[in-house]
Amino acid sequence: MKRNIVVGITGGIAAYKAAEIINDLVKKGYEVNVIMTKNATEFITPLTLQTLSNNKVAVEQFDHIDKWDTEHIALAKKADLFLIVPATANFLAKLAHGIADDMLTTTVMATKAKVLIAPAMNSGMWENPIVQSNVSILKKYGYMVLDTASGRLACGDNGSGKLLDWKEISRLAQEQLKE
Numbered sequence: 001m002k003r004n005i006v007v008g009i010t011g012g013i014a015a016y017k018a019a020e021i022i023n024d025l026v027k028k029g030y031e032v033n034v035i036m037t038k039n040a041t042e043f044i045t046p047l048t049l050q051t052l053s054n055n056k057v058a059v060e061q062f063d064h065i066d067k068w069d070t071e072h073i074a075l076a077k078k079a080d081l082f083l084i085v086p087a088t089a090n091f092l093a094k095l096a097h098g099i100a101d102d103m104l105t106t107t108v109m110a111t112k113a114k115v116l117i118a119p120a121m122n123s124g125m126w127e128n129p130i131v132q133s134n135v136s137i138l139k140k141y142g143y144m145v146l147d148t149a150s151g152r153l154a155c156g157d158n159g160s161g162k163l164l165d166w167k168e169i170s171r172l173a174q175e176q177l178k179e
């Protein structure tokens with residue numbers, strides 16, 4: 001049976017890079033389910049990711065309530081691995097403090113699978129001690145939070161906070177499932 005990776009996408013400019021990762025994982029034979037935050041849909045369309053993943057994309061938690069299926073629990077159980085890419089400062093803060101107010105945060109909190117998180121944000125945000133403290137909290141609870149790369153950011157600044165190379169993130173995700 002195919003191993004399942006649930007890819008969570010949040011509202012950062014690097015969201016388009018998640019498309020390459022999803023495409024790569026599908027090509028390598030993984031089943032991929034995608035959950036986007038509402039803000040992520042401002043950056044990349046669910047249709048693109050639905051087409052690449054061959055699966056319906058989940059955004060709204062209450063979309064499917066008529067079917068009485070608790071999709072967040074179903075995906076939480078189905079996942080062999082969770083990959084959040086890109087992870088916003090907002091997402092890191094919510095998860096670190098147990099806030100489950102949308103489909104993505106609710107599902108991540110419900111899962112027993114390993115969770116790999118690839119943050120991306122402006123250097124000022126990434127270096128903010130509040131963000132770094134949230135990263136430490138998440139690591140303490142066993143979440144795998146990747147470091148960021150340094151370079152030119154989408155906003156024109158140079159510094160840390162850049163999403164790691166998407167190929168490296170895809171490789172690290174696959175490595176988790178080989179252990």
Ligand SMILES: Cc1cc2nc3c(=O)[nH]c(=O)nc-3n(C[C@H](O)[C@H](O)[C@H](O)COP(=O)(O)O)c2cc1C
Pocket residue numbers: 009010011012013014037038039040087088089090091120121122125
């Ligand atoms: C053009 C634009 C780019 C943004 N890029 C980022 C980013 O790279 N990282 C980040 O943490 N927030 C970024 N934000 C702010 C987030 O979209 C905002 O904090 C939002 O509330 C995140 O929601 P979510 O975590 O539910 O997806 C950006 C906002 C805009 C308008």
